[in-house]
Amino acid sequence: MDGDATDQISFVTASDGAFADFYGVEHDLQVRRAFLLLGRDALAHDVVADAFTEVLQRWDQIETPGPYLHRCVLNGCRDAAKRSGREELTADLPEVGERDLVDHMAGLLLELPFRQRAAVVLRFYGRLSEKEIAEQLDCAPGTVGSLIHRGVAALRGQMGNEEQMGNDEGERS
């Protein structure tokens, strides 16, 4: 740490309660989003913790902490996904043959490129508009539509194919 940086010390006390309230409102939702994007409990918690820390350090300077936090979480998830291979992200899921439909979808979701995955999660879990998603992904709204379209199509195709494969296997047996 830089020894001349003492002026950056900031205090957030419980007496104002604002950050605690913010934390209480946002924490669980952000953990769940991160979990969908990363597939692993521990990673999700770590990313969200980092994001809150980042917000806290800039608490006095941020006018709208919500969007800032969301971007921090998203960026953290993207970085974590880069560091982790797909196999690592799906390590907590049951074996393929033992997955239920929810796990099956989760595995397919983790197959998607990160931006497609993020767009799908933000749209269908976060219920965000394309404009809001565009702000978080730092891209044009039209791009969001494309990301969602391709992501959904890939999921539909994979789920349909595997469902069909299952049916075929059932018929053969």
Added chain:
Amino acid sequence: MTSFEEELTDLLDARAERIDVRQNPQAEAADGPVLLETVLLETVGVPSITERGAARHSREGRTWLLGAAAGLVLVLGVFGLTRGSGNAVTELDTAGLPGEADVFFAELANGPAEFVVWLEPGVSEAALDRVLAAITESDVVGSARYITWGETFAEFQEFWADSPEILLAVEPEQLPTSFRIVVSAGADEDLVADLIRQVSDLDGVRNVAFDVDFVDLGEAELNVPATPLFVLPADELLRSPMDGTRAGTDVPVIEALVVGRRTDTGFTDMVTIERATKRGFLATTPIEIGGRMVEPFIDQDGLVAEQLDDGTWLRFTSWRDPGFLDDVVPSTIVVDGSIVFASGDAADTADVDTAGFEVLTRSRPGPHAGITTAVLGDAGPQMILSTAAVDPEAAPLFFIARNDGDAERFSNADIDGYFLRPSSSTSLGGLNGFTWRISQDHVASIVMPGSDEDVLAAIEGLLIVDEARWQAAVDGELTVETETASAPLFLLPPDDVSLEGLQGVVSSIDAWTEGPTSPGIAVGRETATGFDRLMSVALLDAREFGDSESRMIGAREVFIAAEEQGGSAAALTEDGLWLHFYVNDIDSELEPLVEAISVVDGEIVFESYGEIVELSRVSRLSAVGPTMSVAPNINSNAERAFVTRPHFEDIGLISFAVSFEAVTTVEVRGHAGFQVVIDDASSPGTAVTWFEPSGHMVYVAEPESGSALELAESLIVVDEDTWRAVMAELQLN
């Protein structure tokens, strides 16, 4: 949205539910801030105080760890360190530092070290800011955490978990908040010492400590028999009629002070001003005093309360004469959570007369800031008790009683170390009052009729009890008439009645619920002295004893209770209720009684036979609600006392009584009752029965030895928790 997208939405929702958002096990029962603190500590790399303190959790050593409930408030963005010179320990100027500083600096030589800045309760925002500034401007502070009231309270509760009386007495607001400062390893020790000296001298700082130690909170404040103090009067007064008695207020008080005017002999025009967490009385119609809207207490002159913006209440209490509240209220304001009384020329309001008023005492902040008042008795021998927290460094306060120039009656006396101050009788409507020191932190006042000797005798008989006992006395003797008649009544024999003698028969201690409300009758033979062969029949919704053999009596199948449960029998009626028969002798009395009973339209119809007549009928069976009893062994010669609701309101004899040879009226515990002589071969003796004000009939029998009346008089009304605790202890033994 397509059907697939809808399905995808559902699947995402389901998947998102599969993560435990509370990753940290410590947060299982906590909310966000705990998690956050952990997250931040882990993220920033600051050593957790919890981790550091874990090995030091020793109450004996007056050292304990900061509990799991640490809250938000971290601190720390980027921080800088100033490296020490390495030989600073030997050159360090520790003047003005607390005595444990050596240990702290020794620890600092090997790594980060922590000290605690305890703040005064109710510290102002401005003072807090100054402390914050000192910490933030220091180059040696690695991290700091502000510990709130709630967090401190949580730690306090953990620390004193085995002392419920202390926990009961403490409200979060009464505890000081603090900063926990972590000084990084290698910090310049001279600068650290300067910082400690600097913050120690700041307003609002109570003290600096090098460990979290509630001794600094005031060990003496905690070292009292019961906190807050509850006082019971002597037995003879407790058992006197107490109609219209008021219970103690026991409202947690954050700060209290007393204002008034000094006289040559004491004080006058006393007003207690408290900032309390509750108003302490029912809502009333607000009135205006000096431009302030306050709520008056309807039934007590001189008590008004004003709600502050932070939700607490400012209460003004004067003794008897409320007139000077008009002067005191407008002169009282709350600044930064602290009561400020502006007297005389300092008063902002020119139209009130506060000349001569001054703050006579101010409570010491802490667990005993509250004023607990126990008021017992408006009738009979009247006794008003009040305990109040005081500043032990100030002179004992003549708290309640006024002294209006009756100097010759004002003198001091010392009784067993108590500082006793008789008050003026004239100012108290002929009552006699004394105020004396009852513990280091409490004064008590007593106001009652009678001579000085009577009052002193009463004081000698006072008992300091815990809250449960005090409340039990109030519930059992004073306020029961306003409570539901079906409330359980719990009684225990006094400590000097050997509980050991009851061992082994505890299984017969019973708890049962009687009901439903339905008609019941008592039958028997009238004699010159009372009743003989008393029996009863009731309609209940269940058979109240276990499986038993049955026999046919007429057309009815009648189930007979086990012998040890007495002469009970039950028969199912056509409408699904149970007829309960209580007889003295199953073999000889049950059959004729069963045959004499029929049920018509839900009513018991009794046909007299021989000399057995219907003695009483109630429109409803009043036996509802659970009752608890001590009935060690009905077949032994041990003392037995059990409690039940009366089945029959009109006569004072109970359904399961054995035959009585003689019945006389007697006063039991201040209530009308009966004493009976039990003429029963298995357990001869005497018994008394009476109604408690709660509506419960109590029956106490003590065969052969001793006196049932004495046993009845000695019974102690306790709360359910106490009762169960004693029962559990007996069963363990």
